[in-house]
Amino acid sequence: MALPIMGEMSEGQRGSLIYIMETIIKLTEVNKIYRTEEIETQALENVNIDVQKGEFLSIMGPSGCGKSTLLNIMGLLDEPTSGTVELCGTKIDPTLSDNRLAEFRNKTLGFVFQSFHLISSLNVLDNVQLPLLYRGVGYNERMKRAKEVIERVGLSHRMKHTPVQLSGGQCQRVAIARAIIGNPEIILADEPTGNLDSKMGADILGLLKQLNEEDGRTIVMVTHNEQQAQQTKRIIKFLDGRQIM
Amino acid sequence: MKILLLYIKHALHMMREEKLFSGIYIAGTALAIAFTMVMAIVYYVKLAKIYPEVNRDKMVYIDNLCFMDKEGRVHSTCHFSDYAFEKWFAHAKNVEYVAPIYSKSDRISVGNGKRNIIGKNGKLIEVESQVTNHDFFNIFKFEFLKGRPITREDVEQHNPVAVITNDLAEQLFGKDVDPVGKMIGEEGDEYRICGVVKGASPLTPVSYAQVYVNYSYYYQNMVYDNESLSGNYIGGFSVIATVKDNAQYQALKQELDATAARWSQIMEGEPISLTHTMSNHAQHVVEIENELVPFHSFTDWDLVKPYVGLFFILLFVPAINLCGMVAGRMERRLSEMGVRKAFGAKRNTLLWQVVWENMVLTLTGGIIGLVLSWVALYVMRDTILTMFFDSDLLNDTTFVSGEVLFAPLLFLGALLAMLLLNLMAAVFPAWLSLRKPIVESMMEKR
Ligand SMILES: Nc1ncnc2c1ncn2[C@@H]1O[C@H](COP(=O)(O)OP(=O)(O)OP(=O)(O)O)[C@@H](O)[C@H]1O
Numbered sequence: 097m098a099l100p101i102m103g104e105m106s107e108g109q110r111g112s113l114i115y116i117m118e119t120i121i122k123l124t125e126v127n128k129i130y131r132t133e134e135i136e137t138q139a140l141e142n143v144n145i146d147v148q149k150g151e152f153l154s155i156m157g158p159s160g161c162g163k164s165t166l167l168n169i170m171g172l173l174d175e176p177t178s179g180t181v182e183l184c185g186t187k188i189d190p191t192l193s194d195n196r197l198a199e200f201r202n203k204t205l206g207f208v209f210q211s212f213h214l215i216s217s218l219n220v221l222d223n224v225q226l227p228l229l230y231r232g233v234g235y236n237e238r239m240k241r242a243k244e245v246i247e248r249v250g251l252s253h254r255m256k257h258t259p260v261q262l263s264g265g266q267c268q269r270v271a272i273a274r275a276i277i278g279n280p281e282i283i284l285a286d287e288p289t290g291n292l293d294s295k296m297g298a299d300i301l302g303l304l305k306q307l308n309e310e311d312g313r314t315i316v317m318v319t320h321n322e323q324q325a326q327q328t329k330r331i332i333k334f335l336d337g338r339q340i341m
Numbered sequence: 342m343k344i345l346l347l348y349i350k351h352a353l354h355m356m357r358e359e360k361l362f363s364g365i366y367i368a369g370t371a372l373a374i375a376f377t378m379v380m381a382i383v384y385y386v387k388l389a390k391i392y393p394e395v396n397r398d399k400m401v402y403i404d405n406l407c408f409m410d411k412e413g414r415v416h417s418t419c420h421f422s423d424y425a426f427e428k429w430f431a432h433a434k435n436v437e438y439v440a441p442i443y444s445k446s447d448r449i450s451v452g453n454g455k456r457n458i459i460g461k462n463g464k465l466i467e468v469e470s471q472v473t474n475h476d477f478f479n480i481f482k483f484e485f486l487k488g489r490p491i492t493r494e495d496v497e498q499h500n501p502v503a504v505i506t507n508d509l510a511e512q513l514f515g516k517d518v519d520p521v522g523k524m525i526g527e528e529g530d531e532y533r534i535c536g537v538v539k540g541a542s543p544l545t546p547v548s549y550a551q552v553y554v555n556y557s558y559y560y561q562n563m564v565y566d567n568e569s570l571s572g573n574y575i576g577g578f579s580v581i582a583t584v585k586d587n588a589q590y591q592a593l594k595q596e597l598d599a600t601a602a603r604w605s606q607i608m609e610g611e612p613i614s615l616t617h618t619m620s621n622h623a624q625h626v627v628e629i630e631n632e633l634v635p636f637h638s639f640t641d642w643d644l645v646k647p648y649v650g651l652f653f654i655l656l657f658v659p660a661i662n663l664c665g666m667v668a669g670r671m672e673r674r675l676s677e678m679g680v681r682k683a684f685g686a687k688r689n690t691l692l693w694q695v696v697w698e699n700m701v702l703t704l705t706g707g708i709i710g711l712v713l714s715w716v717a718l719y720v721m722r723d724t725i726l727t728m729f730f731d732s733d734l735l736n737d738t739t740f741v742s743g744e745v746l747f748a749p750l751l752f753l754g755a756l757l758a759m760l761l762l763n764l765m766a767a768v769f770p771a772w773l774s775l776r777k778p779i780v781e782s783m784m785e786k787r
């Protein structure tokens with residue numbers, strides 16, 4: 097895909113016309129078909145998407161159109177039925193070893209989910225440092241980094257709490273802290289504000305925007321909220337597994 | 342090594358986090374292992390070679406004389422008279438040693454083994470007695486502290502001799518007097534002590550008694566006048582013997598069958614069998630325990646069946662319950678493992694973590710269980726032992742030796758069985774789930 101055309105540009109993008117193009121996520125001819133005993137669902141049909149480094153991309157579309165499926169495939173949480181995925185210039189081959197994939201997820205990707213997916217038995221600190229744990233970072237360094245990012249999402253006073261003792265908005269902040277602690281290039285957020293009221297939703301979006309603008313992280317976000325989507329740099333829309341714009 | 346420590350640390354961490362689960366799991370494992378161990382110890386005592394029954398692997402038991410009908414089925418059974426022993430067994434060729442003993446069932450129900458002797462102060466005391474021959478002391482390796490066993494000459498010459506236990510000797514004569522040569526018994530039933538042994542325990546009921554007297558003296562005045570009467574052969578004895586090996590066992594069987602055929606004719610043509618209840622030690626234990634009567638032929642499976650059930654209840658029922666618990670918890674954990682994987686955990690790391698968690702839990706439970714079984718045997722020894730042994734034989738001399746307490750192979754076996762089951766319950770679903778795409782693991786129901 098060429099340079100974004102002015103008309104497609106969202107509010108946020110207009111200020112910074114000049115940026116260096118570097119494709120960080122590239123989906124080519126991606127199909128995803130779910131087969132159950134009775135039916136076949138084509139969740140994605142011939143999807144081609146390029147995401148540039150530093151982009152903040154929103155994906156919109158009605159329920160069941162394949163947004164989560166798309167995001168999961170981008171994030172190596174799921175495999176496409178056919179087609180290829182490239183992340184940071186590396187083609188993700190089905191033959192890639194589990195260890196390589198794990199490393200990729202660990203270093204390159206950070207996830208934020210609608211239902212948070214925090215580990216309920218771990219407190220905030222332990223949840224947040226998870227990616228560093230699997231990277232083999234030492235205890236002291238982990239603690240230091242975890243405290244930094246928790247402070248950044250404004251939860252320093254809740255470090256020893258477990259997820260059940262937190263509000264939804266607070267949980268999502270923890271999830272964001274966990275997503276960014278490993279300094280991944282890419283943050284994938286599936287309806288990160290879907291379970292939150294509008295005030296808290298706005299807070300979370302603000303946090304994501306900050307990560308995009310200040311740290312230059314690439315963010316792909318699924319949302320049902322038109323108003324939130326308008327605040328990102330680009331919007332693509334899906335219907336029945338196909339990109340319609 | 343470092344990674345191992347890390348896994349164990351993780352496991353301990355998990356135990357702290359999931360106190361209830363870990364607690365129940367450990368307690369369940371401990372109880373299952375403890376019960377299994379108690380049973381193992383009980384059966385060790387019943388089956389292994391322990392003093393003085395160190396020839397258990399070579400022993401043959403012939404409890405009954407069986408009268409058969411025309412179809413070859415048993416229609417009635419009885420024990421042997423001393424006369425029958427003398428005629429049929431005493432001169433058997435295919436044995437190492439052979440001895441008559443009071444039949445165990447008679448001893449219990451008829452009180453056959455009880456005998457009065459005059460105690461220190463002239464009062465009669467009742468002791469447990471056995472009536473047998475010289476070979477008894479070859480079959481059972483009693484340690485003679487003083488004197489000698491009953492000999493072949495004693496038997497042939499109908500000498501009134503008896504071997505008594507050290508405990509009884511001390512009770513009767515005190516520590517300082519040499520009991521050998523002294524007389525015991527009551528009037529008309531007196532014996533000269535020829536030897537003093539370290540006593541057997543009631544836990545080895547075949548060899549256990551306090552006084553062992555020469556059967557040929559005891560029965561010397563019995564009159565057996567008419568060979569054709571089956572009554573001549575009916576008495577209170579069972580027969581024990583040792584054989585060198587299985588070949589001799591089979592040879593003995595043939596020999597006894599031939600004897601029976603010959604005597605069937607003498608006994609008014611009524612067919613008898615001497616081998617119908619012939620059994621080795623393990624079979625004998627099982628037969629007595631389960632009151633398997635010789636009226637039908639039982640297979641090896643009949644012998645093993647009750648124990649399969651027992652072990653099933655003791656070990657596998659709790660193990661399977663725990664498996665259910667582990668599997669249920671794994672189901673909850675699968676989504677968590679999906680999340681961990683999403684943030685960079687490797688499949689093998691997660692899998693090993695599950696394995697180690699289970700190992701640490703099962704091992705903890707197992708060791709607690711082992712200790713528990715010792716404590717149980719120590720504190721509730723009588724209760725437990727009376728459940729499995731003839732309670733009226735038990736007394737303070739009952740002991741369980743150290744090697745019995747440990748029974749390491751059984752402990753390891755039971756532990757391994759638990760471990761395998763639990764690993765299967767935990768690792769298999771984890772392994773399956775970890776092979777699926779992460780989203781699917783994450784969406785596993787919580
Ligand atoms: N594991 C699965 N097995 C079968 N079908 C599935 C599976 N996951 C998703 N689908 C189907 O694929 C289609 C796309 O699902 P997806 O979750 O991507 O939708 P979505 O756009 O994220 O919807 P929502 O906005 O409600 O989250 C749906 O029709 C859904 O029913």
Ligand SMILES: [Mg+2]
Nearest residue numbers: 163164165286
């Ligand atoms: Mg969705």
